[in-house]
Amino acid sequence: MNLQTINQRVKIATFTVAAVTAALTTGLLVSAHASTQGTAGSQGLTESNSIVSRFKLADNHTLPVQRATGERREFTIEVHKIQAEIAPGVKVEQWAFGLPGQQPTVPGPALVVQQGDHVVIHFKNTHDQPHTLHLHGIDRLSQEMDGLTEVLPGQETTYEFVATEAGTFGYHCHFQTYLHADMGMYGAIVVEPRNPKEKLWTDEHAMILDEWDSRQNPTAPVHKSEPNYFLVNGKSFPLIPDITIPDGQTDLIRIANFGEEVHSLHMHGNSFLILDKDGFSLPEPVQQDTLLIGPGERVDVLVKGRDGDFPFHDHIVKDVTNNGIYPGGIHVMIKGGPALSAAGTPLQNVGEHAHSHGAAAETAKAPTEKYADDSPAHNHIYDHLPQGSPIKVVNIVNFGFDQKELHVKAGTKVAWVNRDAVGHSVTAGLPGGDPKARAFDSSNEAKGTPTMIAQGEAWTYTFTKKGTFEYYCLPHTNMVAKIIVE
Numbered sequence: 001m002n003l004q005t006i007n008q009r010v011k012i013a014t015f016t017v018a019a020v021t022a023a024l025t026t027g028l029l030v031s032a033h034a035s036t037q038g039t040a041g042s043q044g045l046t047e048s049n050s051i052v053s054r055f056k057l058a059d060n061h062t063l064p065v066q067r068a069t070g071e072r073r074e075f076t077i078e079v080h081k082i083q084a085e086i087a088p089g090v091k092v093e094q095w096a097f098g099l100p101g102q103q104p105t106v107p108g109p110a111l112v113v114q115q116g117d118h119v120v121i122h123f124k125n126t127h128d129q130p131h132t133l134h135l136h137g138i139d140r141l142s143q144e145m146d147g148l149t150e151v152l153p154g155q156e157t158t159y160e161f162v163a164t165e166a167g168t169f170g171y172h173c174h175f176q177t178y179l180h181a182d183m184g185m186y187g188a189i190v191v192e193p194r195n196p197k198e199k200l201w202t203d204e205h206a207m208i209l210d211e212w213d214s215r216q217n218p219t220a221p222v223h224k225s226e227p228n229y230f231l232v233n234g235k236s237f238p239l240i241p242d243i244t245i246p247d248g249q250t251d252l253i254r255i256a257n258f259g260e261e262v263h264s265l266h267m268h269g270n271s272f273l274i275l276d277k278d279g280f281s282l283p284e285p286v287q288q289d290t291l292l293i294g295p296g297e298r299v300d301v302l303v304k305g306r307d308g309d310f311p312f313h314d315h316i317v318k319d320v321t322n323n324g325i326y327p328g329g330i331h332v333m334i335k336g337g338p339a340l341s342a343a344g345t346p347l348q349n350v351g352e353h354a355h356s357h358g359a360a361a362e363t364a365k366a367p368t369e370k371y372a373d374d375s376p377a378h379n380h381i382y383d384h385l386p387q388g389s390p391i392k393v394v395n396i397v398n399f400g401f402d403q404k405e406l407h408v409k410a411g412t413k414v415a416w417v418n419r420d421a422v423g424h425s426v427t428a429g430l431p432g433g434d435p436k437a438r439a440f441d442s443s444n445e446a447k448g449t450p451t452m453i454a455q456g457e458a459w460t461y462t463f464t465k466k467g468t469f470e471y472y473c474l475p476h477t478n479m480v481a482k483i484i485v486e
Contacts, residue, residue, distance in 0.1 A: 051283060063140040068162045070116035070194060077171075079127035079185070080104040087229055087236040087322045089433035092214055095127060095183040097171075106234040107208045107258070108171070108187025115166045115194045124156040131185065133159055134174035137279050137298065138189070140164050150175045166193040167279030168254040168298040178260075179223040182216060184234070186258040191279070200275075201252040201302060205243045207232050209293070209330060210259040214323070214434075227261070229432075230319040230329035236432065237320070237331035243312070245305035247337025255291065256298040263319060263330060266290045268310040270334070272301040290315065308339040308347075322432020325477060391415050391460065394481070396424050396453070396473075401481040410485055413462045416442070416453065423452025424473045426459055431477040443474050450474070 047053065082096045082104055097108025113119050123133050134147035141161035151157050172186035188208060211227030232240045245251045253272070257263060267289050274286040277299050285302075293299055313320050314330035322328030339347040392412055395402045397419040408414065416426045425443040435446035442459040443450040452475075453459045463469070463485045473479035 060140060062142045063162045063164060065118050065160050065162055068116060068118035070114050070118065070163070072118045072120065073111075073113045074120045074122070075111055076100050076122040076124065077108070077133065078104070078124050079131055081127065082106075084234065085239070086212055086214070086231060086234065087239060087328065087432045088430035089437045090214055090229065090236075090322070091434075092212065093183070093218065095129070095173075095180065095185050095218075097185060097187050106184030106186075107210075108185075110188045110190055110206065111171070112190045112192065113163050114192045115163055117163045117191075119161055119163055121159045121171075122156065123151060123159060125151045125153055128153050129180075130175050131180065132174045133171050135159060135161060135189070136170035136172060136296065137167075138163075138169055147171075147174050163191045165279045166191045167276050167281075168256055168300055169279055170256055170258060170298065172258060176223075178225070179218060181258065181260070182213065182223070182225050183218055184210075186210070188254070188256055190254065200250065202249050203245075203251045205245075205251060205253045207243075207253060207255045207265075207332065208234075209255070209257045209263050210234070211261055211319075212236075225260070227259075228323045230263075230314065230321075231259075232330055232332055236322050237328050238430070240332050242309075242333040242335045244335045245303055247305050247307055249305045251303055251305070253301050253303055254298065255293060255301065257293045257295055260295055261319075262292065262294050262316070264290060264292050264315040265312060265330070266315040267303075267312045267334065269308065270303065270306055270310060272303045274299060274301050276300040303334065305334075305336040307337045309333050309335045323435075325432045325474065327477060328432040393417060395419055396479075399473075399476055400479055404481050405484065406481070407484045407486060408463060410464060410466055411462065412485070413460055414483060415458050415460045417458045418453045418455055421455050423454050424476065424479070425450075425452055426461070426471055427474045428469055428471050430470060431472055439469055440471075441474075445474065 047056075076099065078098050078100060080096055080098055082094050083091050084094050084096075084106060085091050094106045096104035096106050098104030099109050102109070111119070111121070121133060121135075123131075125131050130150035130152050132147040132150055135141060135145065138161055145159050145161055147159065169189040169191065170186060171189055173180040186208070188206060210231045211225075212229040212231055213225045213227050214229055216223070216225055229236045235241075243253070252275075255265065271287055271289040272291075274282060274288060274291070276282065278297060291299060291301070310333070312332045312334050317326075318329075320327055320329040320331050341347045392406060392408055392414045394406060394414060394416045396416055399420065401416075406414070416424075418424055425441070427441045427443055427445070428438040435441065438446065440461045442453055442461075463483060466485050469483045469485065471481060471483070
């Protein structure tokens with residue numbers, strides 16, 4: 001990749017989104033000049049076209065490792081069964097790649113080399129299933145290095161190749177790929193250009209996309225995957241770390257889709273410049289704010305930091321949920337400099353607005369008397385409250401809990417009273433967590449018969465154990481609060 005040339009083209013890139021979409025769809029990424037010759041394909045390109053000419057003249061045969069012009073880079077990869085948390089409270093079994101003596105992870109460790117290097121990967125199958133390593137996107141390697149021959153448990157083999165092209169590539173298991181990829185057996189290979197004349201970015205970031213079925217059983221005779229979690233670097237929002245790009249700084253994001261579904265990444269308040277696709281430089285960089293990326297594809301984009309924090313998320317809306325609960329899934333925050341108002345002045349963080357309809361936590365010894373002046377509907381609320389022992393009251397009003405943090409003693413009963421016109425729930429944990437792991441849940445989702453607290457109704461729960469209990473509303477996940485039991 002000629003970085004100086006690319007930098008010049010960055011300044012003059014004026015492709016339209018329509019032209020780019022057609023180019024990405026067909027895979028025939030031609031220059032603006034070539035597009036004037038006619039329809040893309042056999043009707044519009046000739047032998048004299050520089051791109052076609054280079055493609056036809058290029059040597060695509062196996063490049064013997066003896067002809068490597070760089071250094072010898074060696075890695076050892078193992079496979080281990082681990083337990084990992086992919087969403088709040090959701091732990092799953094994974095088959096993870098790792099380096100000896102280091103914690104295995106999903107995705108596996110990034111293998112970073114330079115263009116021209118002789119890369120040697122010693123693969124030790126330390127798992128109880130046959131596996132392989134397919135070097136995804138690496139060209140000019142030998143057929144025997146393509147990773148289609150299984151390595152049995154306890155055995156090992158060596159893969160080697162010359163890193164001919166700079167860009168983002170990958171490795172993954174290619175034995176029973178449908179199951180093994182679903183269990184997390186993938187990682188990135190990054191080939192850096194050797195002696196670049198000019199570096200276009202300051203820092204690099206990675207976004208490796210995947211989907212996960214938290215109910216899948218790897219021992220089942222037939223594997224049927226119905227993903228209910230959608231991951232970036234092995235985690236689902238809100239567990240995905242933010243990407244920080246300071247205001248005015250230009251960084252590279254390497255995006256790879258090692259899942260089984262198409263994703264459509266949209267960047268709020270900003271755009272990005274596509275430099276490379278599948279390890280090959282585009283003839284002209286392309287500026288977009290939405291990227292459609294299919295399984296196996298890798299795309300490198302430049303992002304320039306700006307004021308404020310903005311989401312970069314999947315616009316296939318089911319993929320921004322955790323087990324059907326929004327928000328979740330493929331949702332990354334791009335954090336820049338201090339936010340500005342629409343007038344261009346510094347934006348002050350005013351924090352959360354307090355709800356004005358609820359009083360402080362109070363003991364309701366005689367609810368119907370205390371709210372004697374309320375409407376009949378509000379009197380009806382207290383028909384549902386247990387009589388006798390004192391209780392603490394949390395009002396649900398204006399799509400919020402009026403007590404963001406309520407301190408009680410062990411043994412206290414708390415009543416949530418719905419003063420809104422629509423139904424709500426009181427659900428322990430964080431949005432998207434495992435229903436079976438919840439300490440309490442008014443919706444009974446784990447039992448398969450979810451219900452709401454309707455307008456004019458209340459729901460109670462007695463806290464018998466000390467601790468901090470976060471909770472939210474199942475259909476309105478912006479509603480969050482906590483109970484601290486002392």
